Every structure is written in C-alpha cells, then in structure tokens.
Amino acid sequence: MRYSIVQLARQALGRHRGWAPAWRDATPKDGYDVVIVGGGGHGLAAAYYLAKVHGITNVALVERGWIGGGNAGRNTTIIRSNYGLPGNEPFYEWSMKLWEGLEQDLNYNAMVSQRGVLNLYHSDPQRDAYARRGNAMRMHGVDATLLDADAVRKMAPFLDFDNARFPIDGGLLQERGGTARHDAVNWGYARAASALGVDIIQNCEVTGFLRDASGAVTGVETGRGTIRAGKVGLAVAGMTSHVAAKAGLKLPIESHVLQAFVSEGLKPLIPGVITYGAGHFYVSQSDKGGLVFGGDIDGYNSYAQRGNLPVVEDVCEGAMALMPMIGRVRMLRSWGGIMDMSMDGSPIIDHTPIPGLYLNAGWCYGGFKATPASGWCFAHLLATDTAHDTATAYRLDRFRTGHVIDEKGAGAQPNLH
Numbered sequence: 001m002r003y004s005i006v007q008l009a010r011q012a013l014g015r016h017r018g019w020a021p022a023w024r025d026a027t028p029k030d031g032y033d034v035v036i037v038g039g040g041g042h043g044l045a046a047a048y049y050l051a052k053v054h055g056i057t058n059v060a061l062v063e064r065g066w067i068g069g070g071n072a073g074r075n076t077t078i079i080r081s082n083y084g085l086p087g088n089e090p091f092y093e094w095s096m097k098l099w100e101g102l103e104q105d106l107n108y109n110a111m112v113s114q115r116g117v118l119n120l121y122h123s124d125p126q127r128d129a130y131a132r133r134g135n136a137m138r139m140h141g142v143d144a145t146l147l148d149a150d151a152v153r154k155m156a157p158f159l160d161f162d163n164a165r166f167p168i169d170g171g172l173l174q175e176r177g178g179t180a181r182h183d184a185v186n187w188g189y190a191r192a193a194s195a196l197g198v199d200i201i202q203n204c205e206v207t208g209f210l211r212d213a214s215g216a217v218t219g220v221e222t223g224r225g226t227i228r229a230g231k232v233g234l235a236v237a238g239m240t241s242h243v244a245a246k247a248g249l250k251l252p253i254e255s256h257v258l259q260a261f262v263s264e265g266l267k268p269l270i271p272g273v274i275t276y277g278a279g280h281f282y283v284s285q286s287d288k289g290g291l292v293f294g295g296d297i298d299g300y301n302s303y304a305q306r307g308n309l310p311v312v313e314d315v316c317e318g319a320m321a322l323m324p325m326i327g328r329v330r331m332l333r334s335w336g337g338i339m340d341m342s343m344d345g346s347p348i349i350d351h352t353p354i355p356g357l358y359l360n361a362g363w364c365y366g367g368f369k370a371t372p373a374s375g376w377c378f379a380h381l382l383a384t385d386t387a388h389d390t391a392t393a394y395r396l397d398r399f400r401t402g403h404v405i406d407e408k409g410a411g412a413q414p415n416l417h
C-alpha cells in the first residue's frame with residue numbers, strides 16, 4: 001500500500017493508530033489465473049512481477065506456514081553477481097541491477113547495502129582461477145578487482161595473513177556485492193504484490209494437484225480446500241522434490257541442511273562480506289554488530305530445518321584460521337535451512353513435462369541473491385510461456401542433454417554463499 005502526503009499527515013496527527021497491515025491476509029477463492037506455491041522470496045517476487053510487469057493480478061500465493069519462514073528468512077543475506085559462466089553471469093547481474101533499484105520500486109527499505117564481497121585466495125592456482133573469473137565478469141560489464149595481500153590488508157587488517165597453513169595471498173573483490181535485509185525483502189515484495197491485488201494466503205499447505213483427463217495440472221489441493229488454477233508455479237526451495245513427487249515428478253534435486261550462526265554484537269569491524277578460500281567459512285557483520293557467518297552444507301539428505309555439530313566444528317575451525325580472535329566471541333544463536341541442491345549447482349526456471357505445472361528450483365545455498373531476477377524470470381515464464389533472455393540456460397532437460405552449468409567456482413563452492 002502506498003500512502004499520499006495527506007494520509008501520512010493524518011497518521012502522524014492521529015498518533016499512528018490508523019496504519020493498515022502491510023499486506024492482506026487473504027482467504028482462498030475458488031480459482032485463479034496463476035497459483036504460486038511457496039511464500040519465500042522467489043514466490044513473492046514472481047507474484048509481484050506477474051502483477052506489475054504482466055498485468056496478471058488474479059494470482060494467489062499459497063504458503064504452508066508464514067511468508068519468509070523458509071530460507072528466505074534464514075539466509076546470511078549476501079548478494080553478489082561474481083559468476084563466470086555465460087549461463088549464470090547475465091542472470092545474476094540482472095538480479096544485481098534489480099537489487100540496485102528494488103527499494104525505489106517497492107517503496108520499501110530493504111537495507112540493500114553494497115558493502116563489497118571479498119573472496120580470499122591462498123595459492124597461485126587459486127589466484128589464477130579468481131583472475132579468470134574476474135576477467136569473465138568484466139567482459140560481461142560486471143565490476144571485479146583482483147587484490148594482492150597488501151590491498152586486502154588495508155581493507156581487513158584483523159585477518160591472520162601469515163597463518164602457517166593457508167597464508168592470505170590476496171582476494172577477488174566485487175564492490176557492488178554486499179547484503180540486503182532478508183525479512184524486509186520478503187515483506188516489501190508481499191506488500192507490493194498485495195497492493196496490486198495478489199492474494200497472499202498463509203497457513204495453506206499444498207497437499208496434491210488437480211489434474212484433468214489429459215493429465216494437465218488444473219489446480220492444487222490444500223489444507224484450506226481445492227483451488228483451481230490456469231497455471232501452477234512451484235517455488236518451494238528445499239521441499240521441491242517432496243512437492244513435485246505429489247504430481248508424479250522425479251527431479252534432479254536433493255535436499256540438504258545448511259546452517260548459519262550469529263554472534264553477540266561487536267563494534268563495527270568487518271567492512272563487507274569476506275569468504276575464506278581454503279575452508280568452509282564466510283562472514284559479514286550486521287548493522288546490530290553481530291557477526292553473521294556460515295560454511296558448508298551438513299552433507300546428508302534431509303528435510304529437517306536443523307543441523308548437526310560436526311559442521312559447527314568445521315565452520316568454527318575455518319573462523320579460527322582466518323580470525324583467531326573470534327574464539328573469544330560468544331555465539332548467540334544458530335539455525336538451519338533446507339537447500340534444494342541441483343546436480344550442477346545451478347537453478348531451474350522452466351516448464352515441467354506436465355502441462356500447467358512450472359518449476360522454479362535448484363537454488364542450492366545461493367538463491368537469496370537471485371530473488372529479484374528469479375521472480376522476474378519466473379513471472380516472465382508463467383506469463384509468456386517463454387524463457388526470459390537471462391534465464392534461457394536454466395532448463396530442466398539440461399541434465400539429460402548434458403548442457404549443465406557446472407560453476408563450482410561460484411555457485412556451488414561452499415565458501416562463496
């Protein structure tokens with residue numbers, strides 16, 4: 001909802017008692033042109049762009065819990081577009097451009113903070129790999145700077161540069177990378193979509209699919225009744241294989257747990273996002289002063305939103321190698337989310353073999369940064385039945401045809417979330 005100056009003045013004089021909720025908590029109608037399953041960032045963004053860009057407003061977004069209760073509210077908030085492969089770079093750079101205008105577009109403070117993302121390197125071969133990636137980025141018009149150890153020391157003097165095992169030789173910096181406040185991103189999209197007429201329906205789990213005689217999907221069965229739909233889009237992240245199985249689909253996706261951690265508040269110390277190139281650790285500092293950090297996935301299949309101790313130990317080892325003083329910091333809390341790991345580390349935005357059913361999945365542990373472009377491209381697919389120019393590589397059949405986008409250097413490398 002947008003307020004006029006007069007309405008704002010009225011609120012101020014009326015002691016702010018008249019604010020409406022940011023979005024309508026809708027009750028399901030019998031049917032919609034489009035039903036999007038999953039109220040994470042990707043589902044919310046797709047619903048918003050369907051309404052805003054394509055004028056399709058008869059849309060329901062159904063979420064089994066509360067919006068942002070999945071990975072969209074559990075991630076470590078890093079955004080960047082430092083990918084090197086042709087299939088990925090245009091898409092993630094499109095996402096970065098959308099981030100850069102998001103707050104104006106949504107009229108909502110999403111705390112987009114381009115404080116820089118620095119990937120450290122610790123050997124000559126790693127420097128060469130980062131140089132190649134930086135060059136590929138620059139050829140796509142994306143900012144990238146290869147730094148030597150002295151330049152990194154100026155930015156982050158607190159790092160242990162000369163640790164005996166993995167001394168820091170330098171880093172690849174993307175200055176336009178940074179962080180955005182994940183909850184605010186969800187709420188901003190929800191508010192803007194709702195204002196355009198989208199029904200946001202929480203506490204509404206999809207339990208099955210309606211099919212017609214030809215097998216096409218024509219709606220969803222939910223805990224709150226049957227909802228008919230012209231098209232159904234899945235954006236359920238870690239639950240993708242589980243939900244798709246209800247339509248009889250087997251996908252090249254496994255679900256794994258990823259954990260993250262936040263420390264007590266400290267004085268401002270860490271300038272941007274720093275990733276350790278020789279182990280599983282990356283860190284940034286929130287505006288409340290907490291160190292926000294994480295590492296690798298737990299490494300076993302699971303639909304449980306909680307992790308185990310071996311990875312906590314592994315992440316803390318990485319942290320101690322890079323920043324020994326972190327050993328004296330108290331940890332406030334840790335949590336887990338369920339990752340939809342695709343087999344090449346890259347996402348899928350495509351039709352499924354079932355008419356009427358569309359898929360947005362396979363974001364692994366890097367889908368927060370993709371939220372705006374993922375929503376944009378999924379909305380484009382749902383509205384036009386064609387892939388958006390920046391997402392043509394994200395086909396489901398690439399695992400059969402061999403056109404995989406195996407970018408372990410950025411998409412699937414544990415220390416580069």
Ligand SMILES: Cc1cc2nc3c(=O)[nH]c(=O)nc-3n(C[C@H](O)[C@H](O)[C@H](O)COP(=O)(O)OP(=O)(O)OC[C@H]3O[C@@H](n4cnc5c(N)ncnc54)[C@H](O)[C@@H]3O)c2cc1C
Pocket residue numbers: 037038039040041042043062063064065066067068069070071072073074075076077078079204205206207235236237238239243258259260294335336337338363364365366367368369370417
């Ligand atoms: C600890 C952690 C750290 C991360 N850090 C980063 C990072 O720094 N940068 C980055 O780019 N990415 C990061 N990620 C990954 C990123 O969060 C995800 O890739 C992205 O959020 C996935 O898309 P989404 O937001 O739509 O998913 P989600 O928010 O998980 O949305 C899916 C929704 O579907 C709902 N759902 C599931 N089943 C059903 C059903 N049957 N019916 C109705 N609704 C259903 C779920 O409740 C959920 O709300 C991280 C993830 C985690 C867990």
